[in-house]
Amino acid sequence: MILLTANWSHIWMVTLLGFGLVFLLLVVLIYVLKLFGFIMRPRIKMEKPAEVPEAVGAPRTESSKTITLTGEATAAIAMALHLYYNGVHDEEHTQVTIRKVERRYSPWNSKLYGMNNLHRY
Amino acid sequence: MKAIKYIILSLTMMLSMGIMAQEAAVLNEATAAATAEENLSVQEETAAVAEFAPVGAAEEDNVWQEMLDFFQTMGFINIDWRQLLMLCISFFLLYLAIKKQYEPLLLLPIAFGMLLTNLPGANMFHSELWTAFLDPNSPAYHSYGAILKEGGLLDVLYIGVKAGVYPCLIFIGVGAMTDFGPLIANPKSLLLGAAAQIGIFLTFLCANAFGFTEAQAGSIGIIGGADGPTSIFLTSRLAPELLGPIAIAAYSYMALVPVIQPPIMRALTTKKERAIKMKQLRAVSKTEKVVFPIMVTTVVALILPDAAPLIGCLMLGNLMKECGVVDRLSKTAQNELMNIVVIFLGLSVGATATGQSFLNIQTILILVMGIVAFGCGSAGGVLLAKLMNVFSKEKINPLIGSAGVSAVPMAARVSQTVGQEENPGNFLLMHAMGPNVAGVIGSAVAAGLLLTFLG
Numbered sequence: 001m002i003l004l005t006a007n008w009s010h011i012w013m014v015t016l017l018g019f020g021l022v023f024l025l026l027v028v029l030i031y032v033l034k035l036f037g038f039i040m041r042p043r044i045k046m047e048k049p050a051e052v053p054e055a056v057g058a059p060r061t062e063s064s065k066t067i068t069l070t071g072e073a074t075a076a077i078a079m080a081l082h083l084y085y086n087g088v089h090d091e092e093h094t095q096v097t098i099r100k101v102e103r104r105y106s107p108w109n110s111k112l113y114g115m116n117n118l119h120r121y
Numbered sequence: 122m123k124a125i126k127y128i129i130l131s132l133t134m135m136l137s138m139g140i141m142a143q144e145a146a147v148l149n150e151a152t153a154a155a156t157a158e159e160n161l162s163v164q165e166e167t168a169a170v171a172e173f174a175p176v177g178a179a180e181e182d183n184v185w186q187e188m189l190d191f192f193q194t195m196g197f198i199n200i201d202w203r204q205l206l207m208l209c210i211s212f213f214l215l216y217l218a219i220k221k222q223y224e225p226l227l228l229l230p231i232a233f234g235m236l237l238t239n240l241p242g243a244n245m246f247h248s249e250l251w252t253a254f255l256d257p258n259s260p261a262y263h264s265y266g267a268i269l270k271e272g273g274l275l276d277v278l279y280i281g282v283k284a285g286v287y288p289c290l291i292f293i294g295v296g297a298m299t300d301f302g303p304l305i306a307n308p309k310s311l312l313l314g315a316a317a318q319i320g321i322f323l324t325f326l327c328a329n330a331f332g333f334t335e336a337q338a339g340s341i342g343i344i345g346g347a348d349g350p351t352s353i354f355l356t357s358r359l360a361p362e363l364l365g366p367i368a369i370a371a372y373s374y375m376a377l378v379p380v381i382q383p384p385i386m387r388a389l390t391t392k393k394e395r396a397i398k399m400k401q402l403r404a405v406s407k408t409e410k411v412v413f414p415i416m417v418t419t420v421v422a423l424i425l426p427d428a429a430p431l432i433g434c435l436m437l438g439n440l441m442k443e444c445g446v447v448d449r450l451s452k453t454a455q456n457e458l459m460n461i462v463v464i465f466l467g468l469s470v471g472a473t474a475t476g477q478s479f480l481n482i483q484t485i486l487i488l489v490m491g492i493v494a495f496g497c498g499s500a501g502g503v504l505l506a507k508l509m510n511v512f513s514k515e516k517i518n519p520l521i522g523s524a525g526v527s528a529v530p531m532a533a534r535v536s537q538t539v540g541q542e543e544n545p546g547n548f549l550l551m552h553a554m555g556p557n558v559a560g561v562i563g564s565a566v567a568a569g570l571l572l573t574f575l576g
Contacts, residue, residue, distance in 0.1 A: 011329045014339075014574045019322045022567050025424055026315040026559070032420055033308035033413075040409045071401045 199241040203476025210479075211235035211471075214369075223376035227349065227467050231369065234471020238275060246275035246472040251283075255361070275472040278465050282357050282364070287466040288350035289434040294459030295350070295561070296414070296438025297451050299529065303555040305409050306402040309509070309517075314559025316505035317525025318567045320345030320498025324490050325571075331486055336360050339571040341487055344371050345494025346564030347378070348527035353470060354431060355568045359575055365474030366484040370491035378531045381492065382499050382523050383539050389503045390519045394510075395543040397518040399552045407443070414440040421566065427576070428569025435561065498526040502556060524553040527560040 069077075192198065214232035218225040238246040250272055253259040261267035268276050281287045304310050321342040328338035340356040340363055352371040356364050374381065387395075414436035422429040441451040502522030510516055520540050524532040533553035540549040 006329050006332075007335075008329075011326065011335065011338075014335070014571075015322045015326055018325075018567065018570045018574065019319060021425075021570055022318050022563055023312075023315045025421065025566055026311040026563060028424070029417065029420060029562075030308040030311050032416060033305060033311075036412065036416065037305065037308070037409065040406060040412070 194242060196241045196243070201241075201476070203480050204239045204241055207235060207239040207474065207476045207479060211239065224372050226463055227372050228376070230464050230467025231372065231471035231474075234275065234468040235365075235474045236471075237468070238472040238475055243273075245273040246279070246475070247272055248473070248475050248478065250276060251279070251361070254283075275469055279469040279472060281462075281465055282353065282469050283361070285354055285357060285430065287462050287469075288354035288357075289430050290458060290462045291350045291466065292431055292434040292565075293438040293441075293454050294462070295529070296435040296440075297442045297454040298459075299435075299439060299442075299558055299561070300554070301413055301439060301558055302405045302410060303402060303551050304558050305405045305413055307552070307555045310521075310555030311559045311562070312509065313502045313505055313522045313525040313556035314561075314563040315525075316522065317498045317502035317556070317560055318346065318563045319501035320494040320496070320526070321564070321567050321571075323497045324494035327490055327493065328486075331490070333483075333486075334360070336575045337363055339575045340367055341490050342494060343367075343564070343568055343571065344374065344487075344491040345498045346527055346560070346567060347371070347375055347495060347498065347532070348561060348564040349375060350466075351431060351527075351564050351568045353466070355571060358572060361473075362478065363483070363487065364470060365479055366487045367491075368470040369474065370488050374491055374495045375528045375531065378526075378528050379535050379538075381495055382532065382535050385496055385499050386503055386520055386523050386535075386539050389500060390507070392543055394507070394519050395540060396547065397516050398544070398547055399518055399521075399549065400515060402551060402555075407445075410443040411440065414443070417562070421562075421569075425566060425569045425573070427572040428566050431565040431568060432562065435565065495526065499523040499532075502526065502560075518547070518549055518552065521549055521553040521556055524557040525560045525563070527557070527564050529557050529561060530554065532560070533557040 211232045214228055214235065217223045218228035218232060237243060250261065250268055253261040254263060254268065256262055265280060268280060323342075324345050325338045325342035328341040329335060333341060336359040340352075340360040343352045343355045344367060346352065349368065349371050353364065353368055356367045360367075418429075418433050418436040421432045438451075438454050441447050441454060500523075502525030503519045504522070505525075506517050506519035506522035510519070518536075518540060520536045521533075524536045526532055533550055533556075536553035537548070537550040540547045
């Protein structure tokens with residue numbers, strides 16, 4: 001009975017139109033973001049080194065090879081450098097305190113048996 | 122042990138006194154009618170006797186009557202089984218919040234609100250005032266003045282929910298704490314956020330089939346968005362009578378994301394799919410992050426004005442965070458404002474869970490349909506990610522699709538955990554944050570649409 005009394009045409013309309021519109025609106029946002037990203041994408045300009053013409057027949061040196069690094073490799077190198085430089089730098093004790101130094105009694109540092117009593121002998 | 126003994130002893134004494142008072146009250150009522158006729162003649166006699174009676178006896182009677190009156194006002198006397206059961210439920214929720222730490226920031230105030238509202242005689246929340254507030258034939262129809270005049274503390278706090286203020290203020294805080302960078306870097310995430318909203322609309326259909334009105338069905342469906350403030354915002358507009366059960370269902374399922382989602386994710390994906398490694402996201406400039414909230418607010422509010430309060434507040438918070446010139450405002454939105462509003466929202470939502478409104482078959486149906494909505498939403502995101510893999514060159518790990526239901530950042534963390542079970546070197550967290558924040562936008566848009574169609 002409940003199923004019959006409900007206005008199913010409206011319910012289906014809300015369901016399909018609602019879900020469709022959520023999708024549509026977010027798809028619109030995707031294109032807006034893509035366009036926006038295309039315009040605003042950060043561009044890092046790398047200065048190209050001046051090309052030096054290689055001598056004909058000269059052996060290919062190590063420096064002329066291109067090196068490609070993945071993000072993970074870069075992160076690993078950065079971490080290794082960070083740890084290395086942390087280890088190299090000596091850490092200074094930065095605490096400055098005035099601490100009373102108490103030494104245990106010993107006849108070797110006693111004033112009674114020290115220089116002042118020499119005249120007794 | 123001694124303290125417990127004294128407490129039990131005092132409680133027993135209070136109970137026995139209360140029962141005596143109740144019996145006396147019943148006896149009084151029964152005899153009142155019978156004695157009414159005799160009163161005239163007795164009055165004449167007592168008037169004659171009183172001249173000679175000692176004064177102390179009359180005073181003793183007065184003291185005894187006052188004590189009886191006092192005991193009749195006690196909660197122990199007036200409590201009914203529904204309130205007692207609701208008190209037990211609130212104790213259980215407090216246990217979950219404190220001991221198990223299930224969404225304690227919200228569950229604790231909600232549970233305490235439930236405790237306060239179900240204390241008989243405390244008069245902190247009056248559901249009858251709010252019924253009159255919604256009744257066009259009542260003189261108190263849409264009159265906040267009547268609420269302020271006759272309401273208790275929780276009634277006054279509830280005005281913020283009714284006016285839709287608290288969810289929007291919370292969204293300012295959420296925006297100030299959210300990084301939309303992963304979404305800007307990978308705009309396709311928005312598709313996953315949209316797919317996960319299927320739970321809302323499927324549950325809307327189910328709830329209609331179970332005999333709920335369309336407005337109530339829309340409010341139940343929004344649980345599938347896994348977004349507490351959005352659920353409260355929509356329900357307070359469409360079906361305020363269901364606010365208590367819906368808020369509790371929404372926040373409980375958000376806390377249970379690590380339990381509900383992994384079985385669905387594993388069932389819908391293969392081992393190979395779960396182990397897919399995704400390409401690192403591109404860097405996002407500060408300008409992009411600053412312009413994004415302004416642009417989204419403008420686009421969404423122009424297309425769907427009903428979603429403007431939620432999306433606008435979310436993006437305002439985010440703009441304050443990203444622009445870097447209003448650091449104080451951003452910090453306030455993230456901390457003080459958010460915390461104060463959470464206390465008010467939690468207490469007033471918990472206050473709506475009275476025995477009469479909570480303990481019925483509707484609540485059980487809402488809880489069941491809420492979990493269906495949540496499961497369908499998670500499945501929708503995963504399935505769309507699999508579909509996208511068929512057509513696109515760059516493979517997407519389908520596990521990030523389940524993060525399309527909001528529940529920020531819990532759902533993204535679940536994607537990361539399940540992904541690392543298959544491949545410990547796989548870091549999906551930032552990839553999953555994209556669909557996760559897209560889910561927040563998606564559920565706010567879905568709420569705006571439901572408000573437009575059903576409001």
